Amino acid sequence: MTPADDKFYYHARITRRMDFAPDLWMIRVQLEGEFNFVPGQYATLALERDGKLTQRPYSIVSAPWESEIELFIELVPEGALTPRLYALQPGDPLLVRKTAKGRFFLDTESGRKHHLLVSTVTGVAPFVSFVRTLAKDWREGRFAGDHYLYLLNGASRPWEFGYKEELTRFEVELPWFKYVPTVSRPWDHSDWPGEIGRADDILRKYADHWELDATNTTAYLCGHPDMIANSKAILKRRGFLDRTAIKEEVYWIPPK
């Protein structure tokens, strides 16, 4: 790293790793200095080789009060960074940009009290941060429970839900939080007891069920670009036309 890079990156270390599937895992990372962020923001992870940095953004799973940051990562086998991140184990070093970025925040300004959170696989990351943060605030009396979060999380197979247990526990505890994991390849998993279909397939049904409309709800779409495009089209047809009514975090641009 050059001195200029040192100014912008922390030398960080992996403290914990948990693999959910052969291509999905979470890491917890200890930074060497202060790292402020708002739930919904992303950290930039980087690795250096032959004097060249490769860096990518990753939504932060953890809440700002946690002492380490947590990331939920999918392996892209031909990718430039994820195969190298995948090789890292606890104790290994990596670089993290000193500033968090992004504007994928929970909307507490518009007056809409309902928040429809739609995600594919790792796209659940910023929503876990929302819920972890609000759960603590609620338990400690800083959040009155007057905003309602409804989370749809789509995956092909049941083991891709890295945070299902934690989110299910939150749903039991928190009166202002609902969680629906949905599997799009159920034929391989006859024991899957839950919802079937892609997240965008079940969006209409749950928006109706929870009585979410453009007057009372902000929608947040995170992850797979096709899910985001489909969900946006559905929501627009349902009147989510205001510029601030739909927020999106597209994880990659599909090849043309």
Ligand SMILES: Cc1cc2nc3c(=O)[nH]c(=O)nc-3n(C[C@H](O)[C@H](O)[C@H](O)COP(=O)(O)OP(=O)(O)OC[C@H]3O[C@@H](n4cnc5c(N)ncnc54)[C@H](O)[C@@H]3O)c2cc1C
């Ligand atoms: C704001 C933001 C937050 C993000 N947060 C996360 C996160 O929390 N977890 C996470 O795993 N990723 C996240 N991503 C994606 C991440 O930044 C990388 O793009 C991804 O990890 C692939 O990096 P790579 O260098 O291995 O692949 P690249 O070399 O960057 O990509 C190789 C090819 O794969 C495509 N591609 C990239 N990602 C995927 C994918 N997941 N599935 C299929 N094709 C893909 C690219 O378009 C490209 O054509 C986020 C992206 C953005 C913009």
